[in-house]
Amino acid sequence: MQSSKHNILTAVPGSDRWLLVNLLSGQADLLGREDAEALQRGTPRNPDELAAKGYLVDADEEARRYDKAHRDFVAGHVTDEVQLFYVPSYVCNFGCSYCFQDEYAPAQGANADVVLEAFFAYVDDVFADRKKYVTLFGGEPLLGTPAARHIVERMVIGTRTRGLDLAIVTNGYHLASYVPLLQTGRIREVQVTLDGSRAMHDKRRSLKGGGKTFDPVVAGIDACLAAGISVNLRTVVDKENLEDFAQLAHFAIDKGWTEHALFKTQIGRNYELHHCQTANSRLYTRLSLWEDLAKLIDRDPEVLRFYRPAFSVSKFLFDEGRLPDPLFDSCPATKTEWAFDSTGTIYPCTANVGKSGEAIGTFFPSRSLNQGAVDEWSGRDVTAISGCSTCSQQLACGGGCGAVSKNQAGTVRAPDCRPVKELLGLGCALYGKRELEPLSQGT
């Protein structure tokens, strides 16, 4: 018997406990320091119990379980729902200080209605057998122009008549005025961004050429919730606005949003995907963002009513009392995500839509697909990335983001590492308090 390749053992900050997690066997335990150190040394103190839970294994038997779990994971893709992004235009009315799309804006193609019909025809044909929904993306799709409104109308009708849900990613400035139209469609959710309290948001997300945007966005969120449309509020975080995140949380709590069944939140880390930021020094790493957020929550636990960070699989573990299934792949590009734009071009996902050299096909005026590129993307998982093969964190990490890998290593099939151990430690300290206390008072 030997230690499982998939044991993740991490110290829990602020306690004398260690968290042991194994995504392949589906087990998680809190260990005392001596047990953890003995396991690390390869001289475990309670080998029978550890073997029963899959922490000590026969290597061949574990390899067989791994192969079966991988086959199950891949087979599951067939029934997964596909998210099809459509970009009607790259034009945006905001001049956000960190916008990654400001460097590329492909020229508009042919008549917008004709291209949109070609998109729907492509969806009808190519994704006929898949569960799917459409997401309207940009640029900013909900502009105040008649042309933008017309395309949203066509999109609402096109999805509704096909029985498809429509999601929308918007900056929210004109959202309130679109709500009556959206009420006629099958709207799954509207994702809208607020970057903090009024002053902070207005500083980071002004209109192009200047102009405040906080109040119109808030009015849009209120209008959606009043109309029964789900809102997914996103905050793009870096060092400039992390502290202010608590103010936004209290604003949302005071508005009653956090009690609304149709309201949820997410954080997007401002990062260096496509080009140098105007102020790269304000960017967080994958770990430092969550470390600082954990400290903020420690000072102001009310923030949790607004946003509960996943901290890798730890929120799931303590909320559900079990681990999620092994994650062999965390990048949905060309598996359950595709992106299309109004020039008739197809991209692997939203991270590269509109970016020169990243196209993988066309749906208008003629159809084509670079099958080699699609295979490269769709075959990406931790079994296809050599750097991931010996990583103990692989079934919690899934290999990260293919676009970041390509940007950093020149290939999609390279690791984009997550600080899984550290995140699990942070999450266990936050969500596992009840479990930790009796243990630390006991032995």
Ligand code: SF4
């Ligand atoms: S490349 Fe990155 S952004 Fe695109 S689908 Fe994969 S994980 Fe998401």
Ligand code: SF4
């Ligand atoms: S991307 Fe890095 S952390 Fe993630 S599985 Fe691969 S080697 Fe491990």
